[in-house]
Amino acid sequence: xxxxxxxxxxxxxxxxxxxxxxxxxxxxxxxxxxxxxxxxxxxxxxxxxxxxxxxxxxxxxxxxxxxxxxxxxxxxxxxxxxxxxxxxxxxxxxxxxxxxxxxxxxxxxxxxxxxxxxxxxxxxxxxxxxxxxxxxxxxxxxxxxxxxxxxxxxxxxxxxxx
Amino acid sequence: xxxxxxxxxxxxxxxxxxxxxxxxxxxxxxxxxxxxxxxxxxxxxxxxxxxxxxxxxxxxxxxxxxxxxxxxxxxxxxxxxxxxxxxxxxxxxxxxxxxxxx
Numbered sequence: 001x002x003x004x005x006x007x008x009x010x011x012x013x014x015x016x017x018x019x020x021x022x023x024x025x026x027x028x029x030x031x032x033x034x035x036x037x038x039x040x041x042x043x044x045x046x047x048x049x050x051x052x053x054x055x056x057x058x059x060x061x062x063x064x065x066x067x068x069x070x071x072x073x074x075x076x077x078x079x080x081x082x083x084x085x086x087x088x089x090x091x092x093x094x095x096x097x098x099x100x101x102x103x104x105x106x107x108x109x110x111x112x113x114x115x116x117x118x119x120x121x122x123x124x125x126x127x128x129x130x131x132x133x134x135x136x137x138x139x140x141x142x143x144x145x146x147x148x149x150x151x152x153x154x155x156x157x158x159x160x161x162x
Numbered sequence: 163x164x165x166x167x168x169x170x171x172x173x174x175x176x177x178x179x180x181x182x183x184x185x186x187x188x189x190x191x192x193x194x195x196x197x198x199x200x201x202x203x204x205x206x207x208x209x210x211x212x213x214x215x216x217x218x219x220x221x222x223x224x225x226x227x228x229x230x231x232x233x234x235x236x237x238x239x240x241x242x243x244x245x246x247x248x249x250x251x252x253x254x255x256x257x258x259x260x261x262x263x264x
Contacts, residue, residue: 002163002164003164003168006164006168006169010172011169011171013172013176014172014175014179015177017176017179017180017199018179020179020183020195020196020199021179021180021182021186021187021192021196021199023182026189026191026192029192029195030195033195033198033199036199036202037202040176040202040205040206042205043169043172043206044209046164047169047210048213048215049208049209049213049223049226051223052205052209052223052226052227053176055227055230056230058232059230059233059234060198060202060230063234064198064233064237066229067238067241068191068194068195068237068241069238070241071191071241071244071245072191073246074245074248075191075245075254076189076191076247076254082188082255083188084187084188084189084192085187085188086186086187086188086256086257087188087257088185088186089186092182092185092186093182093186094188095185096178096182096185097178097179098248099175099178099181100175100177100178100181103174103177103178104171104174104175105168106174106183107167107171107173108167108170108171108172109167109186111166111167111170113214113215113216120213120220123220123223126220127227130219130220130221130224131185131224131227131231135224138228142228142231142232145231145232145235146231146234146235149234149235149236149238149239150238151239152239152242153239153241153242154242156239156242156243156245156246157241157242157246
């Protein structure tokens with residue numbers, strides 16, 4: 001039963017991701033990106049990571065895509081008929097297919113996990129405990145990074161002389 | 163239960179699609195979107211391995227949280243840079259911004 005859900009979500013996610021990369025209209029790309037992120041959130045639920053799924057929906061779907069859409073509206077001429085890909089598209093496609101084939105082969109053949117890990121219970125509270133005990137230093141560094149990114153983004157996006 | 167290799171394969175496919183986008187798209191915002199796809203692929207691998215490996219703690223999920231944090235910071239700063247580029251060059255196509263190219 002889980003496998004049916006997995007394959008449905010995987011096909012959905014990969015199709016949306018392909019649309020992100022291949023769509024001519026960049027607004028279509030951004031909307032397809034929302035669907036791809038939702039599919040990945042479903043994959044997280046299948047992996048018993050409910051908190052990560054909620055974070056994925058809140059930050060990626062609710063935050064980053066909206067930011068991307070704002071940037072698209074502020075910069076790109078959406079109706080332009082200009083070429084979407086640069087001139088190295090065939091070479092890049094070849095390299096990408098090669099590297100992806102190696103990665104897929106390694107994923108299918110490389111790792112053998114013996115036995116079955118037990119389903120975790122209460123991942124959210126355990127995650128909170130880990131973040132504030134074992135991983136408290138990276139947690140604080142991440143908050144400083146977010147502050148620096150926020151200040152930097154404001155300074156970069158501000159017009160000169162205001 | 164779905165085998166671990168299926169999740170890793172999904173991650174590999176998403177990573178490949180994202181890499182194609184980064185290498186070929188001309189619009190800087192489309193490149194940022196493709197980078198987000200690649201980060202999502204990495205997160206799928208982290209969470210799948212943290213779920214499936216025996217004796218694993220939740221460290222994979224903690225790392226995925228940090229990846230999401232850094233991705234948010236990257237998106238904010240990256241889009242601010244794109245806005246600055248548009249103000250200076252009147253375009254966001256990265257192959258037309260070649261001021262420092264020999």
